[in-house]
Amino acid sequence: MGVLIRGGRVIDAATNTDKVMDLYLDDGVIQEIGENLQKADAGDRVIDADGLVVMPGIVDLHVHFRDPGQEYKETIETGSRAAARGGVTTVVTMPNTTPVIDEPDRVRYVQNKAAQLSQIHVLQAGAMTRGEQGKELSDIKGMADAGVPALSEDGKSVMDAKLCKEAMTIAARCDLPVLDHCEDIDLRGNGCMNDDENARRLRLPGISNAVEDVIAARDIILACETGARLHLCHCSTKGTAFMMKALSEAGITNVTAEVCPHHLILTSDDIPSDDSNYKMNPPLRKKEDVEALREGLKEGYIQAISTDHAPHSQEDKNGSMRSAAFGIVGLETSLPLIYTHLVETGVLTLGQLVEKMCLNPAKILGLDCGTIQKGHPADVILVDIEHPYKIDKNKFASKGRNTPFDGWEVKGRVLYTLCDGKIIYQEEDHD
Ligand SMILES: NC(=O)N[C@@H](CC(=O)O)C(=O)O
Ligand SMILES: [Zn+2]
Ligand SMILES: [Zn+2]
Numbered sequence: 001m002g003v004l005i006r007g008g009r010v011i012d013a014a015t016n017t018d019k020v021m022d023l024y025l026d027d028g029v030i031q032e033i034g035e036n037l038q039k040a041d042a043g044d045r046v047i048d049a050d051g052l053v054v055m056p057g058i059v060d061l062h063v064h065f066r067d068p069g070q071e072y073k074e075t076i077e078t079g080s081r082a083a084a085r086g087g088v089t090t091v092v093t094m095p096n097t098t099p100v101i102d103e104p105d106r107v108r109y110v111q112n113k114a115a116q117l118s119q120i121h122v123l124q125a126g127a128m129t130r131g132e133q134g135k136e137l138s139d140i141k142g143m144a145d146a147g148v149p150a151l152s153e154d155g156k157s158v159m160d161a162k163l164c165k166e167a168m169t170i171a172a173r174c175d176l177p178v179l180d181h182c183e184d185i186d187l188r189g190n191g192c193m194n195d196d197e198n199a200r201r202l203r204l205p206g207i208s209n210a211v212e213d214v215i216a217a218r219d220i221i222l223a224c225e226t227g228a229r230l231h232l233c234h235c236s237t238k239g240t241a242f243m244m245k246a247l248s249e250a251g252i253t254n255v256t257a258e259v260c261p262h263h264l265i266l267t268s269d270d271i272p273s274d275d276s277n278y279k280m281n282p283p284l285r286k287k288e289d290v291e292a293l294r295e296g297l298k299e300g301y302i303q304a305i306s307t308d309h310a311p312h313s314q315e316d317k318n319g320s321m322r323s324a325a326f327g328i329v330g331l332e333t334s335l336p337l338i339y340t341h342l343v344e345t346g347v348l349t350l351g352q353l354v355e356k357m358c359l360n361p362a363k364i365l366g367l368d369c370g371t372i373q374k375g376h377p378a379d380v381i382l383v384d385i386e387h388p389y390k391i392d393k394n395k396f397a398s399k400g401r402n403t404p405f406d407g408w409e410v411k412g413r414v415l416y417t418l419c420d421g422k423i424i425y426q427e428e429d430h431d
Helices: 076-085 104-117 140-146 161-173 197-201 210-226 238-249 261-265 287-299 334-343 350-365
Strands: 003-012 017-026 029-034 045-048 053-056 058-063 088-093 121-124 178-180 230-232 255-259 380-384 413-419 422-426
Touching: 003 350, 003 380, 053 350, 058 076, 058 334, 058 350, 076 088, 076 104, 076 413, 076 422, 088 350, 088 413, 104 121, 104 140, 140 161, 161 178, 161 210, 178 210, 210 230, 210 238, 238 255, 238 287, 255 287, 255 350, 261 287, 261 334, 287 350, 334 350
Parallel strands: 003 045, 003 053, 058 088, 088 121, 178 230, 230 255
Antiparallel strands: 003 017, 017 029, 053 380, 380 413, 413 422
């Protein structure tokens, strides 16, 4: 049984499309794109997309699903449902679970569970070092053979530059990108928010830009020397934006970067009180950082937007920012936040949103999704960009409620998510 999506405004970055058209999906693939397509057979489902944006399913390079070990925060099932509700059809799950995903059997554990419990594409990244302890390399080759799309030490940096270089050398040999969390742990110390007057106002220890910038610089140098594909995770500073610009001007193409919605929309000035919903790593920075990151996305030397969906339980987020866990959820808010705060305000076009959230992340992983083209995977979402609504954390499919965006009025609501040609999410209030 196929699905005909009729009369939507199709946005595609690979083909530079912005046109009202029909799509016909069957056998998990986009079969036809055009005007006035006819149903192929009587059993086909027809969706009226009049007035809606039709775009590729989002590819999120950076999420935490917490299985194994911390299923009270999130599971592969709840994380995948949150993804579907947010219009996300492919995710890369980070290996900082308990135990850490650092060997092929653990990769297969997540893959098997995802095959049973998830309706989206869950790709598990492998850790660079055993237990993310930064002491000895993990079985990178074995995990590559098991099908990891990337390596990552997310949650920390490999502080030993020699070991990090060795991991990059093997990653390059295995043709795996390194998704790089840049944080000098000694420089960070016990910091829990940006090191500025707001930290002083709240009497909290700070995290300076150098904490990110020194490791970003080091790892860019190592990537140039090893030829590894390096992707900088959750960039938060103007320094990182500046380095990405310099690389682009120098014609160096093996380094890419992502930014998360919160680092594009909030600054430390927005932290009202010692509230752990504003605690994430890296922290909310200054206006000039936000502007530099926005400029990088607009100009193209920063390629991707990811969520760093980091669900935590209420208990883990209790109390002061000093002691609460780092991280906020993002899967169910990223599209409307980026649409409302970057597209409606004229920073990005809708085509650029699709490029940063769908096409470029797919390219970084070497996948053929993230685009609406004949013969490509039928991962498609339908989005209402007309009617404002309020973000309501109590409606999240995620177990996590840790967001600073609860109650925000936004546009860009996902009404349908299709993955492999099947409807896996439909907004309940929508008839
Ligand atoms: N971003 C965060 O604040 N937290 C992440 C770890 C990480 O992405 O570094 C987590 O696992 O909770
Ligand atoms: Zn990280
Ligand atoms: Zn992360």
